[in-house]
Amino acid sequence: MVFKLVIVFVLLQQVLAERCTTPNNEIGSCVLLYSCPALIKAISHQDPLSIQFVRLSNCGGSGRNPMVCCGVASNFTVPIDLVTKKVQTETTTIETVTKRVEVKNATNSLIPDRRFCGYQHSDDYFRENYNTSEINEFPWLAILIYKKNSDIPRPTLACSGSLINTRYVLTSAHCTKQTEDFDLKLTAVRLGEYNIKNETDCVNTTGIKECSDPAEDFGIEKIIIHPNFVKYDTKHDIALLRLNRTVTYTDYIRPICLPFPGTTFAKVGDTLLISGFGQINSSTHLAEIKKKIQTKYISDEQCAKTNGDSLTKDHFCTKDVRDNTEFRCYGDTGGPIIFSHKSQWHQEGIVSYGFSGCGSYFPNVHLKVKSYLNWIEANIEP
Incomplete structure (x- = not known):
C-alpha cells in the first residue's frame, strides 16, 4: 500500500510539474532527480554519455535537491551541440548528486547504504x-x-x-x-x-x-x-x-x-x-x-x-x-x-x-x- 502511494505521489508530481524539453528533444516534466526513474537508470549505467545526459537535463533546484527534465525514453544520446555547450552551473549542480548515486549503485561501493548507515535506535x-x-x-x-x-x-x-x-x-x-x-x-x-x-x-x-x-x-x-x-x-x-x-x-x-x-x-x-x-x-x-x-x-x-x-x-x-x-x-x-x-x-x-x-x-x-x-x-x- 505504501509503495502504491509513493508511485501515485511521483506521478502526481510529474503531472503538476513544469513542462520542459529533454536533451534528446522529448517533452518532459521538471521534477526532482530522485523522482525520475529514467535518469536514475541512466546514472546506474555508469556510462559517460549517460552521465552527461543527466547533467544536461538540469532544470533548476539546488545542489542537494537538483531538478531535471524527466522523460520516459531510454535512449540517452546527447546531440553534439549540447555536448560542446558550456553549461558550468547546471553541470556542477547535477555532478554532485550523480557522483553520489554512481557510488550508491556501484558494486564496489565506497559509501555504505544511506538507508542503513549511521542510524542507531538510542x-x-x-x-x-x-x-x-x-x-x-x-x-x-x-x-x-x-x-x-x-x-x-x-x-x-x-x-x-x-x-x-x-x-x-x-x-x-x-x-x-x-x-x-x-x-x-x-x-x-x-x-x-x-x-x-x-x-x-x-x-x-x-x-x-x-x-x-x-x-x-x-x-x-x-x-x-x-x-x-x-x-x-x-x-x-x-x-x-x-x-x-x-x-x-x-x-x-x-x-x-x-x-x-x-x-x-x-x-x-x-x-x-x-x-x-x-x-x-x-x-x-x-x-x-x-x-x-x-x-x-x-x-x-x-x-x-x-x-x-x-x-x-x-x-x-x-x-x-x-x-x-x-x-x-x-x-x-x-x-x-x-x-x-x-x-x-x-x-x-x-x-x-x-x-x-x-x-x-x-x-x-x-x-x-x-x-x-x-x-x-x-x-x-x-
Whole structure:
C-alpha cells in the first residue's frame, strides 16, 4: 500500500510539474532527480554519455535537491551541440548528486547504504543518563580479537574498529602490526557486543526489557594495510579487514557512514563521540560494557603544544570532556570517532593515539577518514 502511494505521489508530481524539453528533444516534466526513474537508470549505467545526459537535463533546484527534465525514453544520446555547450552551473549542480548515486549503485561501493548507515535506535528515545552507552548504541563498533601465539587459548581484546559495509571493518594499521611484538595475532572481529561478560545482553530502559541478539564473531579473510604506513609511526595509520563472510544488518549490527562529499563535518568546539572496550581510566582492567566518551574538537595549534611535529594534515585532535565517567584509553585505538548531523552519524576519524596515557588532560589524535576515501574505495572488493 505504501509503495502504491509513493508511485501515485511521483506521478502526481510529474503531472503538476513544469513542462520542459529533454536533451534528446522529448517533452518532459521538471521534477526532482530522485523522482525520475529514467535518469536514475541512466546514472546506474555508469556510462559517460549517460552521465552527461543527466547533467544536461538540469532544470533548476539546488545542489542537494537538483531538478531535471524527466522523460520516459531510454535512449540517452546527447546531440553534439549540447555536448560542446558550456553549461558550468547546471553541470556542477547535477555532478554532485550523480557522483553520489554512481557510488550508491556501484558494486564496489565506497559509501555504505544511506538507508542503513549511521542510524542507531538510542537516538529515538529520551535518556536520563547520556554519559553511559545504550544496548543499541554504536552498532558499528567492532572489537578486534587476538590470540596469544603461545599455548594460552584465551582470546584477548586490544583494539577496536568500525563496520563500514557488509564485508569490511576499518581500523588502525598499528592494531594489525605492532601487536605482533606482544605475542598477539589478530584472528577475528566481534560485532554486536554490549557486555563482554554476557552471551546475551538484556537491559531495562524506561521500564521496558530489551535483549540484544548474541554478538557475532567473524574470521578475517584479508588484512589490507596502507602501503605508506611504517611501524611505530603515526602517519597513514589505517587498515581494512575483509571479513570471511557477509554481515547481516540488525538493530545491533549496522555500518557507520563514511564522510562522502556533502557531509557536514565537525569543527573546533564541537562534541564528538568515541566508544570501545579499552581500559578504564588508566587501570589495567578492560571495560565490560562498551564505553561512551564525549570529546571536543580542538585546534591544531592547541594540539601541537603537546604532540608537536607528529601531527600532519591528515590528523585532527580532540580532548575528552572533563565530566565524562569514562575516557579514551589503551585498547580504544582503531575505533571510530563519530559526529552526527540530523541524527545520522558518520565517521570523522580513526582513534590513533593519545599523548602519555589517557584522560581528559591529554589530547587524542585521530586520523582523518576523508583523507583516505580514495584508498578505501580502491581496496574494497565485492
